[in-house]
Amino acid sequence: MNSADLGLPVAVPSTALFTDHYELTMLQAALRAGTAGRRSVFEVFARRLPEGRRYGVVAGTGRVLDAVENFRFEPEMLDFLRERRVVDEPTLEWLAGYRFRGDISGYREGDVYFPGSPVLRVEGSFAEAVLLETVILSILNHDSAVAAAASRMSVAAGSRPLLEMGARRAHELAAVAASRAAYAGGFSATSELAAGFRYGIPTAGTSAHAFTLLHDSERDAFTAQVESLGRGTTLLVDTYDVAEAVRLAVEIAGPELGAVRIDSGDLLLVAHRVRAQLDALGARDTKIVVTSDLDEYAIASLAAAPVDSYGVGTRLVTGSGHPTASMVYKLVARAESADPAAPLVPVAKKSLGGKTSIGGRKWAARRYDAEGTAEAEVVGTGPVPPEYEDGLLQVELVRAGEVLAREPLDTVRDRHLAVRARLPLSAMQLSGGEPVLPTEYV
Amino acid sequence: MNSADLGLPVAVPSTALFTDHYELTMLQAALRAGTAGRRSVFEVFARRLPEGRRYGVVAGTGRVLDAVENFRFEPEMLDFLRERRVVDEPTLEWLAGYRFRGDISGYREGDVYFPGSPVLRVEGSFAEAVLLETVILSILNHDSAVAAAASRMSVAAGSRPLLEMGARRAHELAAVAASRAAYAGGFSATSELAAGFRYGIPTAGTSAHAFTLLHDSERDAFTAQVESLGRGTTLLVDTYDVAEAVRLAVEIAGPELGAVRIDSGDLLLVAHRVRAQLDALGARDTKIVVTSDLDEYAIASLAAAPVDSYGVGTRLVTGSGHPTASMVYKLVARAESADPAAPLVPVAKKSLGGKTSIGGRKWAARRYDAEGTAEAEVVGTGPVPPEYEDGLLQVELVRAGEVLAREPLDTVRDRHLAVRARLPLSAMQLSGGEPVLPTEYV
Secondary structure: OOHHHOOOOOOOOOOOOOOEHHHHHHHHHHHHHOOOOOEEEEEEEEOOOOOOOOOEEOOOHHHHHHHHHOOOOOHHHHHHHHHOOOOOHHHHHHHHOOOOOOEEEEEOOOOEEOOOOOOEEEEEEHHHHHOOHHHHHHHHHHHHHHHHHHHHHHHHHOOOOEEEOOHHHOOHHHHHHHHHHHHHOOOOEEOEHHHHHHHOOOEOOOOOHHHHHHOOOHHHHHHHHHHHHOOOOEEEOOOOOHHHHHHHHHHHHOOOOOEEEEOOOOHHHHHHHHHHHHHHOOOOOOEEEEOOOOOHHHHHHOOOOOOOEEEEOHHHHOHHHOOOOOEEEEEEEEOOOOOOOOOOEEOOOOOOOOOOOOOOOOEEEEEEOOOOOEEEEEEEOOOOOHHHOOOEOEEEEEEOOEEOOOOOHHHHHHHHHHHHHOOOHHHHOOOOOOOOOOEEEO | OOHHHOOOOOOOOOOOOOOEHHHHHHHHHHHHHOOOOOEEEEEEEEOOOOOOOOOEEOOOHHHHHHHHHOOOOOHHHHHHHHHOOOOOHHHHHHHHOOOOOOEEEEEOOOOEEOOOOOOEEEEEEHHHHHOOHHHHHHHHHHHHHHHHHHHHHHHHHOOOOEEEOOHHHOOHHHHHHHHHHHHHOOOOEEOEHHHHHHHOOOEOOOOOHHHHHHOOOHHHHHHHHHHHHOOOOEEEOOOOOHHHHHHHHHHHHOOOOOEEEEOOOOHHHHHHHHHHHHHHOOOOOOEEEEOOOOOHHHHHHOOOOOOOEEEEOHHHHOHHHOOOOOEEEEEEEEOOOOOOOOOOEEOOOOOOOOOOOOOOOOEEEEEEOOOOOEEEEEEEOOOOOHHHHHHEOEEEEEEOOEEOOOOOHHHHHHHHHHHHHOOOHHHHOOOOOOOOOOEEEO
């Protein structure tokens, strides 16, 4: 990926209405009660990982920064809120001047997380921080769910490249974010052009059955494709008879044929047969791409098959069974005024049915054993013990409303692979189990 | 919902890059081979319903029409495709002039569908129709998945209103589409302001635990809320002790208190206790709103509880276990030229592992028994039998590139409820089973 591709001129519309009705009515009530300015600390965390998952993947942080910068109430939005009588005039006036001027810190994007990890912290007045709840959670819950699935698939795929091709199975804009999260989680490319345009992710593709069916014969279709796209193209060989198609493909493109794609049938069996046939035809360098409802388990089951790359759609963009992370945005501490010197008081809802939170502004660190393998996620509310001072997991992202840290997606992806490599080996097991690191509260 | 809210001035950016890489490379090859102009018919259908579901719900059609209208390749998009060498110059020139000028017909939005139902048909040149595959599927697969879950939840809720509040669990723009689909499927309102702004859906909200925790006491919080939002507001009563909170709520707001919300614990048990307490305090008209990981089964289990409305989040926006419909976009017929007189030839991929299609341009009708209850989905490729001529399920949506039919979301919702009421009673069972109508091919 070319980092010069970052920051293409795509208009990002205001994100201010990606907000729940009650955030504005709470704001109105707090403005009137004189409590809206109280200095407050909100934290984002997940109470648990999805059933059986060993680790979570923080993704979407970069998009959160864009969303916070673009959180402005435009005149037509204020008109809408006025017409619908969502809030009163003093609140509308306050919203008209809204810009987030507080601080945000959090885990680096691409890092892993565990139950209770404080992955993002938003500090400011109650008023300015409470409004960001919905949009921040939307982004982190979606992107982290996809990145976690992508990471497991990339573990299963080993060194073989993974192509994300799930756009047609997800909301059209969620798909773009899913491509980004998949890349962060270890994928190599996406089928979707918007993801290439917006985030610089490499795009790739093969051919569809419709292309073969459009032509009078498979021979005509393959000839048309090779003449236009070159011998390095990927021909789809399962529209009619696979063996005949492979024979025809090599006849037309020669042994320089880039790849063939198999999209149906018993992929393990068919891949072996196709590999043998390609080799017999002298097309030893022609690669085999497989697609068709793959997930991490199907990919793992093909580890010993002569497959060169995988295309993954549905199961990736739907988080492989867990389409949303269960992160929440909770007030964990607040002062009695806006005064920066006023002490922060930890707050937490009392438990009813397991929805507990731990009050207080938290730091987090990861403890490693002598071999450099992670052994615990350490979360605390008091002073940071000296041994963790240099290894805190949270970094400053926004200071007084200014975004401090932006980074290329390749940096995020590299970080994820490096962090994952330091987890205990059991993190690489696809089978269900407990989180691979315990969360220790200090 | 006020239909004047439809068509608010929201800029819809170009949808042309919600397209897979291979659609453009297929286009390039077909342009060069002289086959790009062949008159083609693509159909959208699902081979099956999600496991155990009795019916599907067509949703997103209105958004598809917007997407087709806004499918234009802007100069910066063409520059991107050129720099990335996705396609050659003749193809870029062709794309620069792209506008869909073909025809689209399909099931009315809000109608139900079954395996094989041809829910959308796109006719035009291969070139113009193949490009729309990804964006059309993205929209229909996402929106139909959410609408199907919403419909089941609205069956379970009976006459009690359902509030959609899942924005924080879905991608920020997918959430807006999910609110729209939920409304189409029978929900009454959404928590998300963007959905009110964009689609005119009623918005509503209560209060969060953060609001209570911000204040020095629950008394301060309730007083602040009632003073600002009036006695008709909904107070959240499970931050500390529910019984004490209910007592305090009625003390502060009086028996005119609008509602209380319970967001944790055993909702059935707590709702009974709270109702008894409210009645004892004279607050007989104060309603009870329940939230907390509800799905259609949890809603059904509360049917006998004294609950007045439900708020549903995660399980709704993730399609209650099926976050995407499995609709596909398949070439089913094509001519040998662009000539409107050239006969259409049915085409279909041969089966390998169940991915069969049935070739040919299809009509669809629903057969009813003497009582007016639907008994079969009838799909055919030949001439329409006289008994179905007046009851075809497909309507014209786009003719020669012009959108013919737009309708208010209330019309879609009313249609869905009316169509659903004519299905066999077993459609209302939440338990898993076969599609409630068989698909008959004529």
